[in-house]
Amino acid sequence: MSTAAPSPSLRSLFSELEQLFQSETEARVSTSVQAAERALAEHLNQSVRRLRQAAAFPEIAAILCDASVPFANACAVFRISENTVAGERLRGASGESAERFREIRFAASEAAAFAGAIESGEPVVALCSPPEVSTGVVEAFAHAPGDKAHLFPLTVDRTTVGMLYATGAVDSAALELLAQATAAVMEARQRQWDRPPSLSRSQSPDLVHIEPAALSASPAPDWDDLSPADRHLHLRAQRFARLKVAEMRLYRPDAVKSGRAQQDLYSALQDAIDVDREAFRQTFLAASKTMVDYFHLELVRTLAQDNPAWLGGKYPGRLA
Numbered sequence: 001m002s003t004a005a006p007s008p009s010l011r012s013l014f015s016e017l018e019q020l021f022q023s024e025t026e027a028r029v030s031t032s033v034q035a036a037e038r039a040l041a042e043h044l045n046q047s048v049r050r051l052r053q054a055a056a057f058p059e060i061a062a063i064l065c066d067a068s069v070p071f072a073n074a075c076a077v078f079r080i081s082e083n084t085v086a087g088e089r090l091r092g093a094s095g096e097s098a099e100r101f102r103e104i105r106f107a108a109s110e111a112a113a114f115a116g117a118i119e120s121g122e123p124v125v126a127l128c129s130p131p132e133v134s135t136g137v138v139e140a141f142a143h144a145p146g147d148k149a150h151l152f153p154l155t156v157d158r159t160t161v162g163m164l165y166a167t168g169a170v171d172s173a174a175l176e177l178l179a180q181a182t183a184a185v186m187e188a189r190q191r192q193w194d195r196p197p198s199l200s201r202s203q204s205p206d207l208v209h210i211e212p213a214a215l216s217a218s219p220a221p222d223w224d225d226l227s228p229a230d231r232h233l234h235l236r237a238q239r240f241a242r243l244k245v246a247e248m249r250l251y252r253p254d255a256v257k258s259g260r261a262q263q264d265l266y267s268a269l270q271d272a273i274d275v276d277r278e279a280f281r282q283t284f285l286a287a288s289k290t291m292v293d294y295f296h297l298e299l300v301r302t303l304a305q306d307n308p309a310w311l312g313g314k315y316p317g318r319l320a
Contacts, residue, residue, distance in 0.1 A: 043258040047178065048250060051185045055277040057162070061089040064164060064182050072150075073168020073173050074141055076101065080118060080160055083108045088162070090140065097116040100228060110297045111137070117151040118160040123176055128167065152179035156187050157235050187239055230290050237291060241298035244276040248303065256303065264312030265303055273299070273315075281319055293319040 002075040010316035054060045061077035070199035074092030078085050108115045111134040113126030126132040128143035137143075150170045154162035162181045226234065248269055249256055259268030266273060280295040296318045304310040 045250070048181050051182055054185065057186070058088060060182060060185060061162070064178060065089045065091040067178055068164060068166060068175055071171035071178075073170075073177075075164065075166040076140075078104075078114075078163040078165060080108070080162055083118075085111065085114055085134070085163070087136075087140070092168075100136075101140045103141060104134070106134045106136060110134055113149065113151055114163065117153045117163060121153050121155045121158065121160060123153070123172065123179075125149070125172075126151065132166075137165070143167070150175065153178055154179055154183045154186060156183055161186060163311075170237070177246055177249055180242050183252065184239065184243045184246070224289060230288050233284060233288050233291070234294075237280070237294045240280060240284070241294040242302075244272075244279075244295065245298045245302050248272055256298035259303075260305070260310055263307075263310045264314070265299075265310055266312040266315035269303075270314075277316070277319060285319055295319070 047063065050063045050067075051060060054063055057079060063080070064077050064103055069091055072092070073091075076090040077088045079088045080086075083107050085104075085106055088103040090101040108118050111132060113124050113132040114134070116126075117124040126149055128138055128141065128147035128149050129145075130138055133143075133149055141147075144151075147167060148173055150166045151168070151177055152164040153160040154164065162182075164175060164182070166175055185241065252269065252272065255268040256265070259265035262268070276295060280293070284292070285291045299311060300308050
């Protein structure tokens with residue numbers, strides 16, 4: 001017995017229902033994505049506010065671990081002093097592992113991934129093997145062969161004083177941003193820590209607006225040729241650049257996303273970029289002939305993800 005084919009009017013009704021269902025689904029997905037983005041931004045904002053209120057490294061480590069939980073299966077913060085790595089705070093592992101974690105202590109030279117991140121000051125991805133992350137860390141996290149870890153150094157005055165360690169499904173962009181924000185807080189709190197006196201730094205002066213100067217490229221100086229005062233100024237300039245770009249990513253994620261998609265970050269963030277460029281010019285470029293436009297370099301490296309063209313055709317370029 002044959003089955004009659006649907007009439008044209010019935011096929012039209014099926015088509016309309018399918019389109020309606022698709023439109024409704026897309027609308028729900030869009031709403032869900034926007035809600036998730038707002039929740040993520042609020043989580044990051046609250047975490048940074050808590051970090052700014054913290055007074056010592058153990059408290060900062062606890063807040064950083066809590067803030068990192070949504071972005072990894074398991075995470076930890078290590079304290080680093082005199083090339084020694086010590087466990088400070090662990091989240092996402094068993095209670096027994098957490099108890100043993102604070103007893104972990106090893107020379108950075110014994111774990112290649114830690115040594116590399118400490119020396120470079122840049123994030124590192126490594127296999128979770130004893131030669132890479134130490135036997136103690138492998139045991140604390142119960143790492144299996146083939147597991148990978150992401151290491152994000154907490155660097156103050158070119159010295160790595162801590163390490164954010166994450167494994168599993170890792171959102172590296174979010175964790176790197178949290179590590180940068182934490183490093184800025186650590187800079188503000190460093191006089192309260194047990195740090196060598198030679199690493200003590202004064203806070204930056206108030207920023208003042210001045211007229212812009214001509215644009216040109218500035219070669220990087222030889223660090224050994226800089227005076228102690230210029231070295232101090234360069235370190236402050238680097239911290240300023242990292243912090244300001246991190247704030248753009250944290251507080252204006254929609255503008256960053258839009259600017260990257262349109263390859264025109266400057267138009268999307270012009271007000272913030274212009275203010276910070278002038279602040280950098282006054283506070284750092286005007287203070288030393290050896291200064292490099294670290295703010296421009298950080299815009300390219302972090303905001304534009306090493307794609308200078310993403311800054312857009314209206315971007316004024318590197319400061320003199």
